Amino acid sequence: MADEKYLLEMKNIVKSFPGVQALKGVQLQVLPGEIHALMGENGAGKSTLMKCIAGIYHPNDGEIIFEGKKLGTYTTAEALKMGISMIHQELSPVLYRPIMENIWLGREPLNKFNLVDHKKMYELSKTVLKEIDLDVDPRTLMASLTVAKIQMIEIAKAVSYNSKLIIMDEPTSALTEREINQLFTIMRKLKAQGKSLIFISHKLDEIYEIADRITVYRDGEYIGSESSKELKVDRLISMMVGRNITEMFPKVPCKIGEVKFEVKNLSHKRFFKNVSFNVRRGEIFGIAGLVGAGRSEIIETIFGIRQKEGGEIFIDGKKVDIKNPRDAIAHGMAWLTEDRRRSGIFPMLSVQLNMAIANIPRFLNKIGLINEGALNSECDQYVEKVQVKTPSLEQKIQNLSGGNQQKVLVARWLMTNPDILFLDEPTRGIDVGTKVEIHRLITRLAGEGKSIVMISSELPEVMGMSDRIMVMHQGKVTGIVENSKSLTQEELMAYATNTVDEYLATRGKK
Amino acid sequence: MTKANDSMVKRINYKQLAKKYGIVIVLVLMILGLSVAQPMFLSSTNIFNVLTQATIFGIMALGMTFVIISTGIDLSVGSILAFAGVVAASLGQATTATGKYFPHLVELPVIVPILAALAIGALCGLISGTLIAKTKIPAFIATLGMMTVARGFALIYTTGKPISTLVPSFTALGGKIFEVIPVPVIIYFIMIVISSILLNKTRFGKSVYAIGGNITAAEVSGVNVSRTLILIYTYSGLLAGLAAIVFAGRVGSVHPGAATGYELTSIAATSIGGTSFSGGIGTIWGTFVGALVLAVLRNGLTLLNVDAYWQQVAEGIIIVGAVIVDMRKNAKRE
Numbered sequence: 001m002a003d004e005k006y007l008l009e010m011k012n013i014v015k016s017f018p019g020v021q022a023l024k025g026v027q028l029q030v031l032p033g034e035i036h037a038l039m040g041e042n043g044a045g046k047s048t049l050m051k052c053i054a055g056i057y058h059p060n061d062g063e064i065i066f067e068g069k070k071l072g073t074y075t076t077a078e079a080l081k082m083g084i085s086m087i088h089q090e091l092s093p094v095l096y097r098p099i100m101e102n103i104w105l106g107r108e109p110l111n112k113f114n115l116v117d118h119k120k121m122y123e124l125s126k127t128v129l130k131e132i133d134l135d136v137d138p139r140t141l142m143a144s145l146t147v148a149k150i151q152m153i154e155i156a157k158a159v160s161y162n163s164k165l166i167i168m169d170e171p172t173s174a175l176t177e178r179e180i181n182q183l184f185t186i187m188r189k190l191k192a193q194g195k196s197l198i199f200i201s202h203k204l205d206e207i208y209e210i211a212d213r214i215t216v217y218r219d220g221e222y223i224g225s226e227s228s229k230e231l232k233v234d235r236l237i238s239m240m241v242g243r244n245i246t247e248m249f250p251k252v253p254c255k256i257g258e259v260k261f262e263v264k265n266l267s268h269k270r271f272f273k274n275v276s277f278n279v280r281r282g283e284i285f286g287i288a289g290l291v292g293a294g295r296s297e298i299i300e301t302i303f304g305i306r307q308k309e310g311g312e313i314f315i316d317g318k319k320v321d322i323k324n325p326r327d328a329i330a331h332g333m334a335w336l337t338e339d340r341r342r343s344g345i346f347p348m349l350s351v352q353l354n355m356a357i358a359n360i361p362r363f364l365n366k367i368g369l370i371n372e373g374a375l376n377s378e379c380d381q382y383v384e385k386v387q388v389k390t391p392s393l394e395q396k397i398q399n400l401s402g403g404n405q406q407k408v409l410v411a412r413w414l415m416t417n418p419d420i421l422f423l424d425e426p427t428r429g430i431d432v433g434t435k436v437e438i439h440r441l442i443t444r445l446a447g448e449g450k451s452i453v454m455i456s457s458e459l460p461e462v463m464g465m466s467d468r469i470m471v472m473h474q475g476k477v478t479g480i481v482e483n484s485k486s487l488t489q490e491e492l493m494a495y496a497t498n499t500v501d502e503y504l505a506t507r508g509k510k
Numbered sequence: 511m512t513k514a515n516d517s518m519v520k521r522i523n524y525k526q527l528a529k530k531y532g533i534v535i536v537l538v539l540m541i542l543g544l545s546v547a548q549p550m551f552l553s554s555t556n557i558f559n560v561l562t563q564a565t566i567f568g569i570m571a572l573g574m575t576f577v578i579i580s581t582g583i584d585l586s587v588g589s590i591l592a593f594a595g596v597v598a599a600s601l602g603q604a605t606t607a608t609g610k611y612f613p614h615l616v617e618l619p620v621i622v623p624i625l626a627a628l629a630i631g632a633l634c635g636l637i638s639g640t641l642i643a644k645t646k647i648p649a650f651i652a653t654l655g656m657m658t659v660a661r662g663f664a665l666i667y668t669t670g671k672p673i674s675t676l677v678p679s680f681t682a683l684g685g686k687i688f689e690v691i692p693v694p695v696i697i698y699f700i701m702i703v704i705s706s707i708l709l710n711k712t713r714f715g716k717s718v719y720a721i722g723g724n725i726t727a728a729e730v731s732g733v734n735v736s737r738t739l740i741l742i743y744t745y746s747g748l749l750a751g752l753a754a755i756v757f758a759g760r761v762g763s764v765h766p767g768a769a770t771g772y773e774l775t776s777i778a779a780t781s782i783g784g785t786s787f788s789g790g791i792g793t794i795w796g797t798f799v800g801a802l803v804l805a806v807l808r809n810g811l812t813l814l815n816v817d818a819y820w821q822q823v824a825e826g827i828i829i830v831g832a833v834i835v836d837m838r839k840n841a842k843r844e
Contacts, residue, residue: 305729329732343730346723348790357720358731360713369711412731 013062037211055079085158100138148179249464257281266311271297286466334418403434471495564805573746581789582649586656595754595764607675635747643736674763684759722789
C-alpha cells in the first residue's frame with residue numbers, strides 16, 4: 001500500500017487533452033510540513049498536475065494518495081473538504097464584496113432563521129486573519145486591496161478550510177520584493193504548523209530561499225526530485241531544459257543588412273526599464289525570458305497600446321512617433337499578438353475578413369467601395385501561400401483549428417507587406433507540423449530582407465531560429481547574445497533568471 | 511461518395527437553409543396564414559400599408575443594426591425623432607397655420623426642414639458616439655442620457671404643444687407618387703440599399719463587424735475604433751432624423767411626445783432579424799425582414815380584429831420567440 005510517511009503521493013499520472021498529452025505518467029511525493037517547489041519550463045505540465053490534485057482536472061490514469069488513502073475522482077469542493085487548497089495564478093475574488101464574504105463564500109455562517117450571520121462571520125474572519133498575521137478589517141472591500149493582500153486572503157481562506165496541503169501557482173509573479181518576504185514569512189509559519197505547501201515559481205533565487213525539496217518536470221515528464229540544499233543551480237537548469245534541438249528549426253543563414261529598426265532606452269512605468277536593441281534587415285532577433293519578464297509589454301508599448309514612460313524608436317535611422325497601431329502599420333510594422341483568441345481573431349467572422357482587416361484601404365475604389373473581386377483573389381493567394389486549410393474564404397474562423405487560425409493571422413500581416421515583423425509566441429499551442437511550417441515561413445521572410453523580432457518562451461525555438469537573442473528578467477535586459485553553436489540553453493536560462501554571474505562562475509571552475 | 515452520404519449532405523443543407531432563412535420562413539408562414547384568414551391582406555393597398563407602417567421604426571432599425579453589431583445599443587432614436595421632428599415641423603409650417611411657431615417666417619423650401627432634421631439627428635448621434643468612444647461609458651448609459659436630453663429639448667422647444675399644418679410639399683413626403691407608391695416606402699428602400707452598401711462594401715462597415723467581433727483585435731489590426739464608434743452613432747442619429755421627416759410628412763404634425771418607445775421597436779426589429787447582441791453578427795437584409803415581421807403582425811392582427819391590448823401581448827411573445835430561435839441557431843455551432 002501507500003507509503004505512510006507522505007502526505008500526498010501521486011503515481012504515474014497521465015492527463016491528455018485533445019491533441020496533446022500534457023502529463024505522460026508523472027509522480028510527486030510531498031512530505032508533511034514541507035515546502036515543495038515544482039520547476040520546469042512553460043508547458044512542462046506543472047499547472048496541469050496541480051489542477052489534478054485540486055480536483056479541477058481528473059487524470060486519465062494514475063493514483064493520487066492523500067493521507068494514506070487512495071482517492072477516486074473528486075471535485076474541487078471535495079478537495080477543499082479533504083484539506084487541499086489551491087491558490088491560482090490568476091486570482092478571481094468577488095471584488096466589490098468585503099473580505100469576510102470572500103472567505104466564507106458558499107458556506108456562510110447562518111443564524112437560526114437561516115439568514116447570513118454577519119456578526120459571526122466577522123468574528124470568524126478576524127480569527128483566521130490573525131492566524132496569518134494579517135492586520136486588516138474583514139469588512140474591507142476586496143477591490144481596495146493590493147494583489148499581495150488579495151493573495152493573503154486566499155491563504156486565509158485555505159487556512160479557514162483547515163487545509164493540510166496548500167498549492168500556490170506562481171504566487172510571487174505579481175509581488176514586490178517586500179511583499180514576497182511577507183509571503184515567505186507566512187509560508188514558514190504555516191509550515192511550522194505542520195502544513196505542506198507546493199510552490200510553483202520560475203525564480204530560482206526564491207526557490208532556493210524557501211523550498212525544502214524541488215521536483216523538476218519537462219515536457220509532461222517527471223525528471224527528478226531532490227533536496228534544495230543538494231541540488232546545484234546549474235544541474236537544476238539542465239534538468240529543466242535538457243532537451244536536444246532537433247531538425248525542427250529549418251533556419252537558413254540569411255544575408256544580414258543594415259540596421260532597420262532601433263529602440264533606445266524604452267521604459268514603461270510598470271513593466272520594463274531602459275530597453276535598447278536594434279534589428280537589422282534579414283535578421284531574426286529573438287527575445288527570451290520567463291513569463292512576466294515584460295517581453296510582450298515592449299511590443300505593446302512600441303505599437304502605442306501602452307503609454308511609454310521614455311525612450312525613442314527609430315526606423316532607418318529616423319526617429320518615429322507611434323501613437324497607435326495604425327501609425328505602426330503605416331511605418332511598415334506588423335504584429336502577430338501573443339494571445340490569438342484575445343487579440344487576434346474575430347471568431348464569428350469569415351476567414352476573408354479576418355485576413356483582410358488590416359488591408360482594406362488598399363482595396364477601395366475612388367468612391368470608397370471595396371473591390372471584392374480583387375480582395376478575394378488576393379486572399380485566395382495568401383490561403384495558398386501560407387497553406388491555410390479552409391473549405392472557403394466564407395468559413396467562420398472559429399471553425400478552423402488553432403494552427404490554421406494562426407496561419408490566417410500570419411497572412412493578415414503578410415498582406416500588409418511589412419518591413420518589420422513582431423511575432424509574439426508565433427507557435428504557442430500549435431501542433432508540431434504547423435509549427436515547422438511557420439518556422440519555415442519566418443526564415444523565408446528573413447531571406448526576403450525583412451526584419452523579424454520573435455518573442456518565444458520556448459528556448460529551443462529561440463535558439464533554433466534567431467540570429468541574436470535578447471534575454472529579459474523582470475523588466476530588465478540581462479543580455480543580448482549572438483546565437484552560435486556554443487550557446488547553451490543553460491546559459492540563456494541563467495540570463496533569464498538573472499543568475500548569469502553565478503552560472504559563469506561555476507562554469508569557470510570546471 | 512455513397513448514396514447514403516449524399517442524402518445526408520442534402521439533409522444537412524436543408525437544416526442549414528432553415529437556420530439561415532429561419533425568420534424569412536416565419537414571415538412567409540405569417541403572410542400565408544393571414545392571406546387565408548383574411549383575403550384582403552394581399553391587396554396591393556394593404557401591402558403598401560404594411561410597408562408604410564414599417565418605415566419609421568424600420569429606418570431607425572437600419573442604424574440600430576450597425577449599433578448592435580458593434581455590441582452597442584442606441585436608446586435615443588425615439589427622442590431624437592421627436593426633437594428633430596418638432597424643429598423640422600416648425601420650419602415647414604404653412605403660413606395659414608394657427609398659432610404658428612415662427613409667426614413671421616415666410617414659407618421655406620422643403621429642403622430647409624429636411625436638412626434641419628438630418629443635422630439635429632446626426633448631431634445628437636455624434637454626441638452620444640463621442641461620449642462612448644472617448645469616455646468609454648457604456649452605450650446604454652450614453653444613449654439613455656441622450657434619450658432624456660433630446661426629449662427634454664423637444665418639450666422645451668414646443669413648450670409641450672404639437673406643431674401642425676405643414677406645407678403641402680412637406681406632407682407630400684408622407685404621401686404617394688402616381689397615387690400608388692408611398693413616398694416613405696421609397697425612402698425606406700433607398701436607405702436599405704445605402705445601409706447595405708455601407709455595411710458590406712466599405713471600410714466603415716468592415717470596421718463595424720471587426721469591433722463587434724473582437725475590439726482588441728480590431729485596435730491591433732489598425733482599425734480606428736473610436737472614429738468608427740462615433741460614425742456608427744452619428745449614422746444612427748441621422749437615420750432617426752430622416753425618420754422624423756417621414757413621420758412629420760405622414761402625420762402632418764409633430765408633438766414633442768412623438769415616437770415614445772420607438773427605440774425599443776427598432777431594437778426588436780433588429781433582434782428578430784438575427785443581429786446578435788454579443789456583436790459581430792447581423793445583416794441589413796435580416797433587419798428589413800425583422801421590421802416586416804413586426805409590421806405584418808400588427809397589420810394582420812388588426813385585420814383579424816384582434817383586441818389592441820392583446821396585440822401587445824402577441825407582439826411581446828413573437829419578439830422573445832424569434833430571439834430564442836436565433837440564439838439556438840448560434841449555440842448549435844459550438
